[in-house]
Amino acid sequence: MDRRRFEKLSDNAWRVAPFGAMRVPAVIYASEDLLEEMDDKVFDQTTNVAMLPGIVEASYAMPDAHWGYGFPIGGVAAFDPQAGGVVSAGGVGFDISCGVRTHLTSLTREEVLSVQEELADALYALVPVGVGAEGEVVLDRAAMDAMLTGGARWALEQGFGNAKDLLGIEEGGCIEGAEPAAVSERAKERQRREMGTLGSGNHYLEVQEVKHIFDPATAAAYGLERGKCVLTIHCGSRGLGHQIGTEFLREMAVSAQSFGISLPDRELACAPINSELGQRYLGAMRAAINCALANREIVGHIAREVFARFFGKSELPLMFDVSHNTCKLETHRIGGKDRALFVHRKGATRALGPGSASLPEPFRQYGQPVLIGGSMGAGSYVLAGVEQSEDRAFSSACHGAGRRLSRHAATRAWSGRQIVDELRAKGIVVRSPSMRGVAEEAPGAYKDVGAVVDCAEAAGLARKVAYLAPLICIKG
Amino acid sequence: MGESVDMSDGEPAPRADAPRWEHFSHGADLGIRGLGATPAIAFEQAAVALCAAMVDPRDIRLEEPVEITLEAPALDLLLVDWLNAVTYEIATRRIIFGAFEVSISGTKLAARAFGEKISRERHAPAVEVKGATFTELAVREDRPGLWRAQCVIDV
Numbered sequence: 001m002d003r004r005r006f007e008k009l010s011d012n013a014w015r016v017a018p019f020g021a022m023r024v025p026a027v028i029y030a031s032e033d034l035l036e037e038m039d040d041k042v043f044d045q046t047t048n049v050a051m052l053p054g055i056v057e058a059s060y061a062m063p064d065a066h067w068g069y070g071f072p073i074g075g076v077a078a079f080d081p082q083a084g085g086v087v088s089a090g091g092v093g094f095d096i097s098c099g100v101r102t103h104l105t106s107l108t109r110e111e112v113l114s115v116q117e118e119l120a121d122a123l124y125a126l127v128p129v130g131v132g133a134e135g136e137v138v139l140d141r142a143a144m145d146a147m148l149t150g151g152a153r154w155a156l157e158q159g160f161g162n163a164k165d166l167l168g169i170e171e172g173g174c175i176e177g178a179e180p181a182a183v184s185e186r187a188k189e190r191q192r193r194e195m196g197t198l199g200s201g202n203h204y205l206e207v208q209e210v211k212h213i214f215d216p217a218t219a220a221a222y223g224l225e226r227g228k229c230v231l232t233i234h235c236g237s238r239g240l241g242h243q244i245g246t247e248f249l250r251e252m253a254v255s256a257q258s259f260g261i262s263l264p265d266r267e268l269a270c271a272p273i274n275s276e277l278g279q280r281y282l283g284a285m286r287a288a289i290n291c292a293l294a295n296r297e298i299v300g301h302i303a304r305e306v307f308a309r310f311f312g313k314s315e316l317p318l319m320f321d322v323s324h325n326t327c328k329l330e331t332h333r334i335g336g337k338d339r340a341l342f343v344h345r346k347g348a349t350r351a352l353g354p355g356s357a358s359l360p361e362p363f364r365q366y367g368q369p370v371l372i373g374g375s376m377g378a379g380s381y382v383l384a385g386v387e388q389s390e391d392r393a394f395s396s397a398c399h400g401a402g403r404r405l406s407r408h409a410a411t412r413a414w415s416g417r418q419i420v421d422e423l424r425a426k427g428i429v430v431r432s433p434s435m436r437g438v439a440e441e442a443p444g445a446y447k448d449v450g451a452v453v454d455c456a457e458a459a460g461l462a463r464k465v466a467y468l469a470p471l472i473c474i475k476g
Numbered sequence: 477m478g479e480s481v482d483m484s485d486g487e488p489a490p491r492a493d494a495p496r497w498e499h500f501s502h503g504a505d506l507g508i509r510g511l512g513a514t515p516a517i518a519f520e521q522a523a524v525a526l527c528a529a530m531v532d533p534r535d536i537r538l539e540e541p542v543e544i545t546l547e548a549p550a551l552d553l554l555l556v557d558w559l560n561a562v563t564y565e566i567a568t569r570r571i572i573f574g575a576f577e578v579s580i581s582g583t584k585l586a587a588r589a590f591g592e593k594i595s596r597e598r599h600a601p602a603v604e605v606k607g608a609t610f611t612e613l614a615v616r617e618d619r620p621g622l623w624r625a626q627c628v629i630d631v
Contacts, residue, residue: 039503066504067502067503067504069609069610069611069628069630073504093630094606094607094630095630130596130604131530131594131596131601131604132570132572132596133596134570189568190564190567190568192568200601200602200603200604201603201604201631239568242567242607243564245630246560246563246606246607249607249609249610250556250557254549254553266610267609267610267611269610403503403504406501406502406504407501407505407603408499408500408501408506409501433596433601434600434601434602434603435600436600437601437603440602440603476604
């Protein structure tokens with residue numbers, strides 16, 4: 001993007017003053033290099049979001065932002081229901097509550113490397129991955145509704161995971177306000193055999209080494225120790241979330257005019273929060289959040305069982321589980337007053353600062369863990385929420401590196417076999433059902449995740465705690 | 477079945493009215509496009525392009541026909557609904573399709589989709605399609621006898 005289109009707020013923040021139908025400014029957090037690399041659609045989409053009714057403060061884009069549909073991926077926007085604010089299916093995305101969880105292990109790098117290939121084979125064999133994979137849990141109507149209401153708590157009741165996990169999951173593993181009745185039968189049918197599955201695309205399960213510690217005190221509070229290994233899982237609400245996104249996007253697009261909403265882009269499909277449609281979407285979306293939380297809990301349980309085969313009984317305590325695609329009702333201080341807002345984070349992470357009552361007690365003085373997913377060879381980061389992020393973007397941060405090349409371009413640049421071999425030479429073992437899928441997700445197809453997190457830190461969105469280097473990657 | 481054409485190859489275009497499908501680039505996801513002499517053929521080809529995001533259509537046996545009927549208020553919404561219906565059938569039946577027969581009357585669609593159960597070993601499916609979006613959505617006659625049906629799919 002041409003930086004002359006922006007007012008420079010700092011080395012890592014750029015503002016677009018309201019023009020046309022914009023109700024608030026647009027703010028993009030990016031270094032000059034990252035801004036230059038972003039496609040022009042991020043400008044269009046971030047400014048379009050600023051036109052929606054009831055938007056508060058500004059429309060934000062995180063340092064990993066790229067072209068989405070309606071909202072950019074990496075977009076953050078808050079809406080006030082008392083000011084005609086809207087909820088947008090496009091502002092949450094198709095993979096509702098797609099997110100990351102990281103389990104701690106007491107294993108050293110050497111212990112993992114001693115069984116690296118066998119452990120990779122076992123994880124690949126037992127965690128259902130890729131297109132068409134089915135889980136062992138098949139839900140009937142009653143179980144489906146119980147899952148949609150109970151989230152990870154439901155999974156726990158079914159014998160997956162352990163009770164301590166709930167302390168490390170956002171919302172305690174279960175968001176209130178889910179309405180299974182607002183979820184269509186088609187969405188439920190799509191999910192019936194997909195519990196405990198990883199999915200495909202950029203979803204993965206990785207065994208990683210804690211390679212660098214940037215903030216020893218926070219790392220210690222999170223349980224991260226240099227040289228020890230962790231297990232990270234990236235997946236979401238599977239077919240149920242996809243179907244809810246599909247159905248509500250269409251319904252909101254068709255009915256926007258009836259609410260008197262003029263959409264600058266049909267993908268910005270939305271409905272007033274205080275409308276029947278808005279409330280129905282929120283009920284369905286929260287059910288999908290619970291589905292994602294339950295799904296990650298089951299996948300985590302399967303992974304624990306695999307680790308137990310190799311290393312004996314190990315608890316693999318959950319460090320944290322955080323979602324990237326949500327709309328949540330939160331209280332934020334605006335102009336000295338607390339306001340209840342519906343904060344959309346699409347491809348963005350909630351990043352609560354120290355002191356937040358929503359954080360588990362052991363983390364409270366350090367800020368919320370922010371898990372930044374990598375891409376096979378690129379590694380991942382753990383960040384911590386900071387106080388000033390509240391003013392920067394409603395306590396939000398980036399969620400990954402963000403794509404640099406399209407899938408099309410990636411398959412032209414690399415073959416899957418080449419990527420697997422190159423990573424193997426670097427000590428990273430990859431298992432995937434699809435070599436084309438591996439090529440599409442090649443590390444080089446993504447931006448430099450280090451540059452993205454450096455920018456997030458410099459912009460005051462979150463601060464770096466640790467860098468995780470992959471040893472095993474199960475790619476969906 | 478039509479042929480795939482990669483837009484950026486610079487290859488000579490096939491006959492204008494020949495049924496064919498294409499993928500086009502999108503930052504994170506994938507654009508799909510069907511082309512043909514009628515909207516129905518363009519819809520058939522767009523659905524092949526959708527399935528080709530997952531599996532090479534040449535590797536799909538045309539065994540199990542699945543019936544799909546739809547109605548939408550406008551032709552472009554019909555395309556989104558059609559692609560989402562195909563996505564739903566793939567997801568719930570674990571079938572991948574390689575060919576389609578579509579008829580369109582006004583904004584009503586009736587179709588048969590032909591394919592087989594997904595095999596991880598034989599098909600090595602790549603990404604999973606989550607849904608069709610309104611991004612780059614278009615159903616139009618580019619020139620007499622050449623219809624285009626396209627959108628971006630979330631993968």
